[in-house]
Amino acid sequence: MTERGFDLADRVAARHETDSYHDVAPVDRVAERSYFAPDPGAGLPVLDGSQHLVFAGNNYLGLTQDSRVQDAAARAADTVGTGAGSSRLVAGDTLTHRDLELRLAEVTGMERALAFSSGYAANVGTVAALDPDVVFSDESTHESVVDGCRLTDAETVVYDHRDADDLRRRMADRADGDGTDDESWLVVTDSVFRLDGTVAPLAALCDVVETFGAWLMVDEAHATGLYVDGGGVVQREGLEDRVHVQMGTLSKALASQGGYVAGSETLVEHLVNVAPSFAFSTGLAPPSAAAASEALHLARHGECRDRLWSNVGQLRSGLESLGYEVCGDTQILPVVVGDGQDALALSEAIRDRGIVTHPVRPPTVPEGTSRIRLVPMATHSRADVEACIDAFREAGEAVGLL
Incomplete structure (x- = not known):
């Protein structure tokens, strides 16, 4: 019989080969700190033992847990x-x-x-x-x-x-x-x-x-x-x-x-x-x-907007003092890395230090402009922001970007 369906296995394999495959990582709560689980596929997620600080979402004012x-x-x-x-x-x-x-x-x-x-x-x-x-x-x-x-x-x-x-x-x-x-x-x-x-x-x-x-x-x-x-x-x-x-x-x-x-x-x-x-x-x-x-x-x-912009200023200043190029004029702080593999390596090294960020690479952005999309929340403490800056310093040194 003629096959007129879809060879999805090949399509998924192609995404793996081009390093554009994505998992879905469940979390226990939407907040500035969360426990994550590896993508379980059709199974039930099992949360990691370590809590991470989240600097990757759009919950800008941190109000999901208010x-x-x-x-x-x-x-x-x-x-x-x-x-x-x-x-x-x-x-x-x-x-x-x-x-x-x-x-x-x-x-x-x-x-x-x-x-x-x-x-x-x-x-x-x-x-x-x-x-x-x-x-x-x-x-x-x-x-x-x-x-x-x-x-x-x-x-x-x-x-x-x-x-x-x-x-x-x-x-x-x-x-x-x-x-x-x-x-x-x-x-x-x-x-x-x-x-x-x-x-x-x-x-x-x-x-x-x-x-x-x-x-x-x-x-x-x-x-x-x-x-x-x-x-x-x-x-x-x-x-x-x-x-x-x-x-x-x-x-x-x-x-x-x-x-x-x-x-x-x-x-x-x-x-x-x-x-x-x-x-x-x-x-x-x-x-x-x-x-x-x-x-x-x-x-x-409320005061949540003021807290957000205070965290944005602290984070930008800290990263720039380390020598990172931080673009943007808003709460979204793209840390420009350039090479896509470098962005992925930096993001993984930062995650190893308890901070979740979002690497963005081609084709989503043009070649040579890969970045870490970084977003603080109003509910992050000053200590949380300092922890993020420290993670960027340690990770940057570990992967040879600083």
Whole structure:
């Protein structure tokens, strides 16, 4: 019989050969310290005997273990239920969702917000629902935006990373063509780029977008909750009136699950009716919505943001004093190593010293730019940060990078 299935064993073997295979390492808790287990496959995990400090995640404010956030989730589970049970268009739209969306709209300075079951769903659904003729995308914009474009007939124009002048040139070239006056144009960028820790030049992008009458969509996934009044970079730079679509996640600084889009009342009404990832997905679980709402309150009114930025400064200063090149302008601190094998060796040596980091190598980043993606949390103590710096010193010496 003709075989028309899939030879997955060869595909997995190829990933091993190219050093791009990944295991999934279970942990006992999502926090600044965790016990890890080797990937057990289909079996039950067995935790290591040693606890590790985690400097590799996106739990920026460390709120996943905050009792107030946990209590909010528990109350929602008890009162509303553990799951939405259906699409929000059917019977899954609860008061818990509406409370979260009111807070998100207030923080973002927009008329209304809409919660999705994931940040990925928010991006894919929004781009698909807007259905632009042309999308101008930063070359490092998240994959979910790329997938959203695939659901439309949009032509995608990629502009150079964080380069408003290149965007202007590409839009001007497009505007000079015949039949473009009736086109709808959407410019999409992250605010904080997850692998570089750099920030998009949002004010300059707004200038370009306004020149050509386009719309600007900003993905604040790695910024939500960390800046002014618990907002993102859009709020830090006072650009709420110039950004048409603000998107963010609830799964990073807000210690929960899901995503959101904030904008005009009309935008949200349109997304409710047209966005496929909203209409055809079960609504965000009420405990997740409640947890995110409480975490947003703490980000706005607590001290966690100040603690995070203090740890960021301490860690950057310590690593640079050792001679490491630390890039980025945010809580994401990429330690540039250069060679991919060196990055892997350094990460493994650091882990041997009780610190979990994230090595990033080609093809995820260009050749010669491999790095250790390092992220402190607000809940790390000063001693924890010093332990991380010491591990980088010892590991760097052990593998010959210092």
